[in-house]
Amino acid sequence: MNINKLKDELFQYVDDHSEDLIELCSRLIQFPSENPPGDTTDITNFIEDYLTESGLNIERYESNDKMFNLVATTGEKSMEYNNLIFCGHSDVVPAGDKSKWSFDPFSGEVKDGWLLGRGASDMKAGLGGLIFATALLSRKNIELPGCLTLAIVPDEETGGEFGVPWILEKDLIAGDGCLIAEPSSPQNPTIGQKGSYWFKLTTYGTPGHGSLSPLAGGNAIVDLIAAVQEIRKLWDIDITIPNEIRPLLKESKRYMQEVEKEREEFYPVLEHITVNIGKIEGGTKSNVIPEKCTVEIDCRLPFGITQDEVTEKISELLAPLNIDYEIERFGFKSNANYTPADDPVCKSITDNIEVVSGKEAYGVMQWASSDARHFRDYNIPVLQYGPAHLSTIHGYDERVRTEQIITCCKVYLGAAIDYLYTTK
Structure with a gap:
């Protein structure tokens, strides 16, 4: 042939x-x-x-x-x-x-x-x-x-x-x-x-009359805002990229410099955890202290960190807040x-x-x-x-x-x- x-x-x-x-x-x-x-x-x-x-x-x-x-x-x-x-x-x-x-x-x-x-x-x-x-x-x-x-x-x-x-x-x-x-x-x-780590973070508060906030109740939205600020720090984690991946990253950077030139400024996303705050739902009405608030977050993971390690990092970031929350994974899941x-x-x-x-x-x-x-x-x-x-x-x-x-x-x-x- x-x-x-x-x-x-x-x-x-x-x-x-x-x-x-x-x-x-x-x-x-x-x-x-x-x-x-x-x-x-x-x-x-x-x-x-x-x-x-x-x-x-x-x-x-x-x-x-x-x-x-x-x-x-x-x-x-x-x-x-x-x-x-x-x-x-x-x-x-x-x-x-x-x-x-x-x-x-x-x-x-x-x-x-x-x-x-x-x-x-x-x-x-x-x-x-x-x-x-x-x-x-x-x-x-x-x-x-x-x-x-x-x-x-x-x-x-x-x-x-x-x-x-x-x-x-x-x-x-x-x-x-x-x-x-x-x-x-x-x-x-x-x-x-890159890997994918999608999750819903839900915070819980104690409902009450809005006129007594912040002295009464626990505000789920306020707690969620604090939690989001901590989760955004995932980007700042210093991740060691495995040596066998570095040639691929080099070629990818070359691509962003020579082909999709408008993308060159985004090269750091290949080596960091990206954090997109995609959707927020919470509260009942303006004069009620919210008892529940949920945010959907999309993180993409570079080589050098696993999903399990990200879960641990999130727990470490949220622990000092002393808030009532739960996390549910959904959607894309991969290293x-x-x-x-x-x-x-x-x-x-x-x-x-x-x-x-x-x-x-x-x-x-x-x-x-x-x-x-x-x-x-x-x-x-x-x-x-x-x-x-x-x-x-x-x-x-x-x-x-x-x-x-x-x-x-x-x-x-x-x-x-x-x-x-x-x-x-």
């Missing part, structure tokens, strides 16, 4: 049928699969029909009400050659106030070289590229020595448990490496993520995690980015979190690479360049061929 010739033929097919690829991505956007509420019924039906027409073996799993996972395979599971997982999520964050959009967020319109709509960057363009690539390998009857598994999950945007962690726990997918088509820079796949840049699945992506684009490619670290952590929990090396206009993700007027969608689809195909034709 002439691998390079095969890749060239597949790349040419993508160029010749690029309108079909863009149309597929456009159709995906037209399904408003907002999460919450998380209903992926219609988009799942569409994808399943598309993949079935391409001759793929497909299994459908409902992990929660109206949340559907699809698993499609082509090739044969191999003990000698690598087996690869393509992964993408079909849910998107809510569009929000549609009057603030310049276009219908669910139009999937293509205009002036842009694909427009909610999910264009996160991540229906990337998902469309994975679907198109997997279907193409099946339609062309490419005899893959390893197995390619396409996993499409319904529950990523809320940090939920009904997508990737659900199918991994039930042993519904397996592979030696994984590519997630999450948004990234064109030349810089994401090979590491910082990464895949080495020289792992074969990472190399297959960066090498093919360079082949397709003719430019240098290297992996970087993400200051947020993703489904990648779940694969690493199962010792599956993983990275993220997908088309995106990064500044529009989760915002109004989300969009992505159509040429970037085409480039990424070629990279997916080239990486799949290289990886699946590689012996373990």
Whole structure:
């Protein structure tokens, strides 16, 4: 098998049928699969029909009400050659106030070289590229020595448990490496993520007449304000970054200096615990001393500190306050995690980015979190690479360049061929 010739033929097919690829991505956007509420019924039906027409073996799993996972395979599971997982999520964050959009967020319109709509960057363009690539390998009857598994999950945007962690726990997918088509820079796949520590802090007071405060009762809101001030000190903790992570941090700083230049000022977030005070609820009315107040806080953890250690730090910070409180974890939960840049699945992506684009490619670290952590929990090396206009993700007027969608689809195909034709 002439691998390079095969890749060239597949790349040419993508160029010749690029309108079909863009149309597929456009159709995906037209399904408003907002999460919450998380209903992926219609988009799942569409994808399943598309993949079935391409001759793929497909299994459908409902992990929660109206949340559907699809698993499609082509090739044969191999003990000698690598087996690869393509992964993408079909849910998107809510569009929000549609009057603030310049276009219908669910139009999937293509205009002036842009694909427009909610999910264009996160991540229906990337998902469309994975679907198109997997279907193409099946339609062309490419005899893959390893197995390619396409996993499409319904529950990523809320940090939920009904997508990737659900199918991994039930042993519904397996592979030696994984590519997630999450948004990234064109030349810089994401090979590491910070950890996540989301929690609700609730303080309790003693209700009473507001006219007697602060001499009467215990004010839950006042106590919570004091607690928040202490928790914000997590940023100031001096954390020792492990030596094996320093090359990744160096490359990530280079990326912020040379590519996303406007992000260079944020480089310190890679080495500190970030603390976002996201939501506060408390009190009954202005003339009642509040008996309860709750704040939701999102912390992201660098390498060098664990979730358990953060829990201990929070307890130490709050102890001197002598307040009545409780903490409840929710949402994203993980320690910082990464895949080495020289792992074969990472190399297959960066090498093919360079082949397709003719430019240098290297992996970087993400200051947020993703489904990648779940694969690493199962010792599956993983990275993220997908088309995106990064500044529009989760915002109004989300969009992505159509040429970037085409480039990424070629990279997916080239990486799949290289990886699946590689012996373990």
